Each structure stands twice: as C-alpha cells, then as structure tokens.
Amino acid sequence: MIFSKKEKVVEKLFFDHYARVAESLDHLKELLAAYLADDRKFKDASLRVHQSEQAADAVKQEIEAKLYAGAFLPINRGEYIMLAEFIDRIANQAETTANLIVLTRPEIPDFLDDDLLVLLDKAIFSFDGVKGALENMNSDIEAVKEAITRVVTFETEADRLEWETIKKLFKSNLDLARKLHLRELVEDIAEISDLAEDAAERLGVMVVKRPI
Numbered sequence: 001m002i003f004s005k006k007e008k009v010v011e012k013l014f015f016d017h018y019a020r021v022a023e024s025l026d027h028l029k030e031l032l033a034a035y036l037a038d039d040r041k042f043k044d045a046s047l048r049v050h051q052s053e054q055a056a057d058a059v060k061q062e063i064e065a066k067l068y069a070g071a072f073l074p075i076n077r078g079e080y081i082m083l084a085e086f087i088d089r090i091a092n093q094a095e096t097t098a099n100l101i102v103l104t105r106p107e108i109p110d111f112l113d114d115d116l117l118v119l120l121d122k123a124i125f126s127f128d129g130v131k132g133a134l135e136n137m138n139s140d141i142e143a144v145k146e147a148i149t150r151v152v153t154f155e156t157e158a159d160r161l162e163w164e165t166i167k168k169l170f171k172s173n174l175d176l177a178r179k180l181h182l183r184e185l186v187e188d189i190a191e192i193s194d195l196a197e198d199a200a201e202r203l204g205v206m207v208v209k210r211p212i
Contacts, residue, residue, distance in 0.1 A: 017084060017088070024091040031049060123193040124192075148203070151197055154196075
C-alpha cells in the first residue's frame with residue numbers, strides 16, 4: 001500500500017506518465033490514418049508523437065528523481081524505476097514508428113490499409129490494459145491479474161494479425177525491396193503490443209513479490 005506523501009506523489013506521476021505515453025499512441029494512430037488517406041496533416045501528427053514522447057520522458061525522469069530522493073523503501077525503488085522504463089519504451093516505439101513513416105515514406109498498397117490500422121488498434125488496446133493494472137496494483141491483486149490477462153489477449157491477437165499481414169504481403173506481387181520495407185512497418189507497429197505485454201508482466205511480478 002502507498003502511505004507517505006512522497007509515495008502518493010510518485011503514484012500520481014505514474015498516471016501522468018501513462019497518459020503521456022497513451023497520447024503518443026493516439027497521435028501515432030492519427031499519423032497512420034492521415035498517411036493512408038494521403039493527407040499531409042500526417043506531418044503535424046508526427047510532431048505531436050515526438051512532443052508526447054518528450055513529455056513522457058520528462059515525467060519518467062521526475063519519477064526517478066522522486067525515487068532517488070527517498071520515495072518507497074530502497075529495496076522497492078529499483079522495481080519502480082524499471083516499471084517506468086518499461087512503460088516509457090512504448091512511447092519510444094511510437095516515435096520510432098512515426099520516424100519510419102515520415103522519413104522513409106513507405107508506399108503502402110490498399111490491401112494493407114485495414115490490417116495496419118487494426119494492428120495498431122490491438123497495440124493500443126494492449127496498452128489500455130496496463131492502466132487497469134496500474135490502478136489496482138496497490139489494492140486488488142485479482143483486478144491486476146485480470147488487467148494483465150486483457151493485455152496478453154490483445155498482444156496475442158496482434159501477433160496473429162502481424163503474422164497474417166506479413167504472409168499476405170509476401171504473397172503479393174510487390175517487389176522484394178518494397179515487401180521488406182513494409183514488413184519493417186508491420187513489425188514496428190506490432191512491437192508496441194509486445195512492449196505493453198512486457199510492462200504488464202513487469203508490474204505483475206512487482207505485485208506478486210510483495211509480502212502479504
């Protein structure tokens with residue numbers, strides 16, 4: 001349980017951090033949808049992805065500063081620092097995916113449009129489950145388990161869709177260089193759900209390790 005004022009501040013910062021990371025994913029969705037629609041506003045969405053990633057990183061650094069200043073017992077501080085790092089990797093991946101689109105301008109065939117959008121939705125749904133685990137980590141271990149199960153379910157669906165999309169891609173008549181370029185985009189998007197699962201599992205380990 002969280003008792004001290006310092007620990008309550010850190011708890012609030014974790015939710016602030018989650019919100020900034022979630023924003024980066026929402027802006028990545030805006031970017032992808034605009035890019036697929038040949039809407040030049042995708043560049044504006046890319047800027048918002050970067051801004052959200054930077055904001056998330058700033059909150060993560062604030063979390064670390066509070067922990068080093070004495071929030072939580074020393075034995076637990078490293079666990080919280082690692083959890084913040086795992087969550088922050090998702091914003092980093094959103095930025096990586098945005099950079100791939102903006103800098104390399106992949107030529108995306110129409111038959112992949114829906115798959116890419118759904119794949120990103122699965123990744124966002126995976127990350128949504130992390131919030132449920134965060135909200136209950138200090139009060140309800142069963143709710144944490146249920147939230148982690150939701151994360152894993154969406155990650156598994158994302159894995160399946162990633163496989164099917166790449167299979168469809170390589171069965172097409174596109175040239176090999178274009179196939180490889182597009183596979184990188186598919187894998188970058190799918191990596192978001194993998195990282196969400198990593199963060200959820202890290203949080204689950206923290207809860208299980210606590211003394212009863």
